[in-house]
Amino acid sequence: MPDILNLTIQQTINGVVMGCLYVMVALGLTLIYGVMNQINFAHADFVTLGGFAAYFFVQWVGGAYLLSIVVALFAGALLGYLINLTIFAPLRERGDELRPLIATIGVSILLENGSLLAFGPVPYQFNSPYDETIRFGKIFFTSQSLLVVIVASSTIAGLYLFMKYTFTGKALRAISQDRETAGLMGINQKFLIMLTIVIASAMAGMAGAMLGPILVLTPFAGASVIVKSFAIVIIGGFGNMAGTIIAGLLVGLIEAFTTQYLGSGVIDLVVFALLLVMLLVKPTGLVAEKKEENV
Amino acid sequence: MSELRLLKKIPTWVQYLLVAGVIWVLPILLSGSAYWKGILVVIAMNIMLAMSLNLILGYTGQLNLGHSAFFGVGAYATTLLIKKAGFTFWVAALSGSFLAGAVGIFLAFFATRLKGHYLAIASMAFAIILHQILLNWDSMTSGPLGIYGIPAPTPIHLLGTEIKFNNNVNLFYLVATVTMITYIILGNLLRSPIGDTLRAIRDDEVSAASLGINAKLWKIFAFGIGAFIAGLAGSFYPSFVGTLVPDAFAVVESFTYLAMVIVGGMGTMFGPIIGAVVLTILPELLRSLGDARLLVYGISLTLVVLFMPGGILQAFQTIRDKLFKSH
Numbered sequence: 001m002p003d004i005l006n007l008t009i010q011q012t013i014n015g016v017v018m019g020c021l022y023v024m025v026a027l028g029l030t031l032i033y034g035v036m037n038q039i040n041f042a043h044a045d046f047v048t049l050g051g052f053a054a055y056f057f058v059q060w061v062g063g064a065y066l067l068s069i070v071v072a073l074f075a076g077a078l079l080g081y082l083i084n085l086t087i088f089a090p091l092r093e094r095g096d097e098l099r100p101l102i103a104t105i106g107v108s109i110l111l112e113n114g115s116l117l118a119f120g121p122v123p124y125q126f127n128s129p130y131d132e133t134i135r136f137g138k139i140f141f142t143s144q145s146l147l148v149v150i151v152a153s154s155t156i157a158g159l160y161l162f163m164k165y166t167f168t169g170k171a172l173r174a175i176s177q178d179r180e181t182a183g184l185m186g187i188n189q190k191f192l193i194m195l196t197i198v199i200a201s202a203m204a205g206m207a208g209a210m211l212g213p214i215l216v217l218t219p220f221a222g223a224s225v226i227v228k229s230f231a232i233v234i235i236g237g238f239g240n241m242a243g244t245i246i247a248g249l250l251v252g253l254i255e256a257f258t259t260q261y262l263g264s265g266v267i268d269l270v271v272f273a274l275l276l277v278m279l280l281v282k283p284t285g286l287v288a289e290k291k292e293e294n295v
Numbered sequence: 296m297s298e299l300r301l302l303k304k305i306p307t308w309v310q311y312l313l314v315a316g317v318i319w320v321l322p323i324l325l326s327g328s329a330y331w332k333g334i335l336v337v338i339a340m341n342i343m344l345a346m347s348l349n350l351i352l353g354y355t356g357q358l359n360l361g362h363s364a365f366f367g368v369g370a371y372a373t374t375l376l377i378k379k380a381g382f383t384f385w386v387a388a389l390s391g392s393f394l395a396g397a398v399g400i401f402l403a404f405f406a407t408r409l410k411g412h413y414l415a416i417a418s419m420a421f422a423i424i425l426h427q428i429l430l431n432w433d434s435m436t437s438g439p440l441g442i443y444g445i446p447a448p449t450p451i452h453l454l455g456t457e458i459k460f461n462n463n464v465n466l467f468y469l470v471a472t473v474t475m476i477t478y479i480i481l482g483n484l485l486r487s488p489i490g491d492t493l494r495a496i497r498d499d500e501v502s503a504a505s506l507g508i509n510a511k512l513w514k515i516f517a518f519g520i521g522a523f524i525a526g527l528a529g530s531f532y533p534s535f536v537g538t539l540v541p542d543a544f545a546v547v548e549s550f551t552y553l554a555m556v557i558v559g560g561m562g563t564m565f566g567p568i569i570g571a572v573v574l575t576i577l578p579e580l581l582r583s584l585g586d587a588r589l590l591v592y593g594i595s596l597t598l599v600v601l602f603m604p605g606g607i608l609q610a611f612q613t614i615r616d617k618l619f620k621s622h
Contacts, residue, residue: 039412090601097411098358102557103600105550109593117590227423227546230416238413269427272420279405279417 006138011256017145017214019252020152024207026229026236026244027156028200034176034239035196036092041104042083043204044226045111050076050205051212051221052119055126065129069151069209076205080198083107088197089190115219128213148210155203156245163241172196176239227268228255231275237285246286311479318471322464331579332463336535338575339470340528343477345555345567347524352553353562354485355517356497357406360549361418364402364425365522367544369395369529371429371436374445374539384448388530392523399522403515422546429541441540445533460534470531477524482564484520493517497562547589554596560606569607 025047032040053075054068063071087107091100130143163169172192174182183189208222215221228251236247251271258270278285305313325331344366351359372391376382382390405417429436436442447461448469460466484490495503496510504510533539551574559570574595578588603610 033412037412039415087597087601094604096604098415099600099604101358101412101415102553103597105553106593106596106598106600109547109550109554109589110597111593113587113590113593117587227419231420234413234416265431266427268423269431272424272427275420276405276417276424279409279413283408283413 003138007260010139011260012253013139013141013145014259015253015256016249017141017148017252018255019249020149021207021211021214022225022228022232022252023156023245023248024152024203025225026232026248027159027241028203029229030233030236030239030241030244031172031196031200033233035172035179035193036088037097038088038100039104039230040083040088040197040200041101041226042079042108042111043201043229044222045108045115046076046079046201046204047208047211047222047225048115048217048219049079049111049222050208051126051217052115052124052208053205054209055124055212055217058126069206072205072209073202074205076208077198077202079205080201081194083201084194084197088193092193112219112223119219121218123216123218124212126212126217131213144210144213148214151206151210155206159199159203160241168192168195228271231271233285234275234283235278235285240285243286311475314475318468318475322467329463332467333535334575334579335467336463336470336531338572339467339474340531340535341552341555341571341575342568343470343474343528344525344552345559345571346474346477346481346564347521347528348552349556349561349563349567350481350485350493350524351517351521352556353567354490354497355493355514357514357517358411358415359402359406359418359518359521360415360546360553361402361420361422361425362521362525362552363544363546363548364422365395365399365525366529366532366548367425367429367541368398368522369526370532370539370544371529372526373530374442374533375435377446378442384446384534385451388448388527391530392526395526395529396519396523399518399520399525400515402522403518406518407511407514419546419549422544422549426541426545429544436539436541439541441538442533443538445537445539447534448531463535466531466535470528470535473527473531477527478564478568481524485564489513489516494562550596551589551592554592558595558599558606560608563606563608566606566608573607 025043029039029043032038032043050072054065054072057063057068057071058065083104087103088100091103128144128147130147132143133140134143134146163173171182171187172195174185174187175189175192179189204222207225211217211221211225215224229248232247232251233244235251236243236245254270254274255267258264258267262270321335322332325335344362347365348359348362351357351362369388369391372394373384373387376387376390377384380387402418402421405421406414409417430439432438447459447466450457450459452458458465460469485493492503492508492513495506495508496513500510532543536543555570555574556567557570558574559568560566574592577595578591581587581591599606605613
């Protein structure tokens with residue numbers, strides 16, 4: 001049955017493209033969780049605002065689309081810097097576990113509805129110049145999809161190399177393994193935590209710029225991605241990069257095949273049912289490397 | 296009642312009478328505005344939701360972001376039992392609340408295995424799943440179109456007179472009475488050793504366990520009772536609005552209840568009431584600026600966590616103590 005084979009390959013490609021974007025968003029969450037055991041709920045809105053920054057850069061400034069991804073990167077980085085400055089850094093001093101999470105829920109509601117007020121609920125048509133269709137036999141994908149996969153995988157590879165080989169990357173890993181000891185070794189925690197949040201948020205912004213032309217751009221664009229990213233970081237194992245990448249691609253594939261066989265309305269149902277099952281059966285995630293205090 | 300020392304000198308039954316008087320007089324004061332009488336009903340429901348979330352979050356220390364699901368189960372179960380099974384409102388409301396409680400106990404099985412952020416995400420996932428079920432189960436819930444023409448609660452006969460609930464004043468009296476009874480029962484429960492048990496689990500689960508407290512059991516208890524109360528609030532919601540759409544139970548609504556609890560003062564009896572009142576009225580006052588309801592929740596939640604960690608109640612107490620230096 002070559003048709004089924006074609007269909008499977010086609011959906012696998014679609015799944016990998018979305019999976020790449022999910023990985024970019026979820027990796028940020030996992031990085032932040034790794035260094036300071038916190039979740040940034042507003043991460044979703046960094047995706048959205050990254051998308052809008054790129055959109056307005058292309059529309060108003062007339063910039064090139066590729067450059068707009070860089071603009072979104074900086075927009076995300078700036079938002080990350082600000083949320084660390086206003087929320088995470090002051091609340092860390094008080095040492096409360098759940099308050100930063102609750103505060104970022106507030107920031108998320110604020111940003112989402114602020115952008116709803118500013119940009120309106122009508123979806124923005126964000127056209128990428130990379131819209132020509134590439135076909136192999138009966139399999140289609142756009143060059144935008146190819147771009148997503150290339151940019152995402154090189155970003156992820158860059159992040160991996162950074163974490164593995166640079167001194168700063170090693171220091172970051174040291175912090176996620178044992179914050180106190182890392183501090184005793186003279187590692188500047190405050191700066192590195194800030195840096196992590198900035199890197200994570202920059203990736204969220206980039207994901208927004210690449211997501212815009214694939215999905216529609218609305219103030220809620222990020223929210224639809226972020227809930228899946230939460231699922232991904234838990235399925236993959238919180239704080240674990242490799243697990244997050246596997247789980248991100250897995251959720252992308254599940255989404256593609258669910259759309260094909262069950263309809264797009266039930267994607268969230270399938271993904272979150274999987275998450276709850278995962279939490280019951282193996283709460284440490286697919287790849288569990290360090291001890292978890294939360295389960 | 297140690298939270299409001301001014302009230303300490305007044306006997307409890309007089310306090311209840313005073314509150315009953317306020318409940319009685321509020322719709323009369325607002326008799327000019329049908330709109331604000333409706334807001335009163337919303338406030339009463341929100342107080343129930345905030346109080347019940349506070350039981351789970353503030354007293355037992357479980358960050359539950361799935362409270363909108365319990366509210367939704369209560370609302371949909373009540374409506375469907377009335378519409379499809381022909382139950383009277385009262386039987387349906389009670390069944391719906393018990394079903395919500397059962398759903399809460401189900402979620403508690405996750406809660407007993409997870410903590411902190413994991414629980415937050417699991418409970419949020421739970422609320423998303425319920426919202427998706429409501430959207431997709433067309434034959435039962437009519438999906439995103441919603442259920443229309445939901446009748447008011449069945450009239451009751453009291454002392455020979457028939458009381459109808461097809462107007463917002465009587466509906467407010469009904470919901471406010473239920474809210475007040477809930478407050479009294481919850482307050483007594485939390486003053487009893489059970490309250491100490493829940494607080495012990497919140498403050499240090501390991502120490503609590505070393506004292507022989509079965510933390511799992513009591514978390515399940517808190518989730519069950521909390522969800523039951525949220526379901527009870529939910530049972531009144533459809534007949535108040537007249538229509539029932541899944542988006543009323545989107546996960547963001549959980550965040551609004553969270554905001555009420557945090558802004559008012561988590562882990563106190565009175566705080567969530569203040570939070571529910573303030574955060575229901577404030578967006579209405581700002582309605583002229585556009586639909587800024589959620590924006591208000593976002594801003595106040597962020598600012599309170601950053602600058603008033605104990606919420607409005609504690610800020611009020613701090614100011615009063617500074618002014619009067621009373622002990």
